[in-house]
Amino acid sequence: MLIAFNKPFNVLCQFTARSVPPRRTLAEFGLPPGVYAAGRLDHDSEGLLLLTDDGALAHRLTDPRHKQAKTYWVQVEGAPDEAKLDALRRGVLLNDGPTRPAQVALLETPPALWPRDPPVRHRKTVPDHWLALTISEGRNRQVRRMTAAVGLPTLRLVRVTIGNHALGDLQPGQWREVGR
Structure with a gap:
């Protein structure tokens, strides 16, 4: 599965917050279970984030050798x-x-x-x-x-x-x- 998500400003690209005070995370957006971010987008950046449940696909999307x-x-x-x-x-x-x-x-x-x-x-x-x-x-x-x-x-x-x-x-x- 591959998900395109429009990450809002000030949201972390992870499902749990480890900061104090806690920041907003992907957990609040009703994404399918078992997916994780293929790459990162800083909390103060917005826009397209791809999420997947397929490790090989995540590697193809994020590995610098593939030059996406x-x-x-x-x-x-x-x-x-x-x-x-x-x-x-x-x-x-x-x-x-x-x-x-x-x-x-x-x-x-x-x-x-x-x-x-x-x-x-x-x-x-x-x-x-x-x-x-x-x-x-x-x-x-x-x-x-x-x-x-x-x-x-x-x-x-x-x-x-x-x-x-x-x-x-x-x-x-x-x-x-x-x-x-």
């Missing part, structure tokens, strides 16, 4: 000029080494998304823009660290695809079974 492309819509603070976008396209040097090149496009209009709770802070004197950014690796907080490395701090991060699986019209907290 993951696309994110990223709201960044600042103005992304061509030099910054080209740096992301070439790959940037992070403290744990260089990243693989990314596919990056500036979105002309913000994507049609649900409101975030709490909302992203808005500063009148600093512009923000949206990028579509696709990577084929999955280091810890990689997209946030990549955009910060080129001077574009991430304000909101929404994963919209993993391989050939897309978020589609799922709203936060909703899920559906998908083909493998």
Whole structure:
């Protein structure tokens, strides 16, 4: 079984909270028993999370050797000029080494998304823009660290695809079974 789930903001990608105070977890969303997250999405990121009850499938989806492309819509603070976008396209040097090149496009209009709770802070004197950014690796907080490395701090991060699986019209907290 493979489940596509729209993980809300501030929800952990696990079924039990080990923190004090406890944080929200996947347990509250009525997911089928026996599934677990195939990969991670930070608690402060939103969007597509795949869950499965098949260990081999989870491995194919998450192992870096399989280079599953993951696309994110990223709201960044600042103005992304061509030099910054080209740096992301070439790959940037992070403290744990260089990243693989990314596919990056500036979105002309913000994507049609649900409101975030709490909302992203808005500063009148600093512009923000949206990028579509696709990577084929999955280091810890990689997209946030990549955009910060080129001077574009991430304000909101929404994963919209993993391989050939897309978020589609799922709203936060909703899920559906998908083909493998």
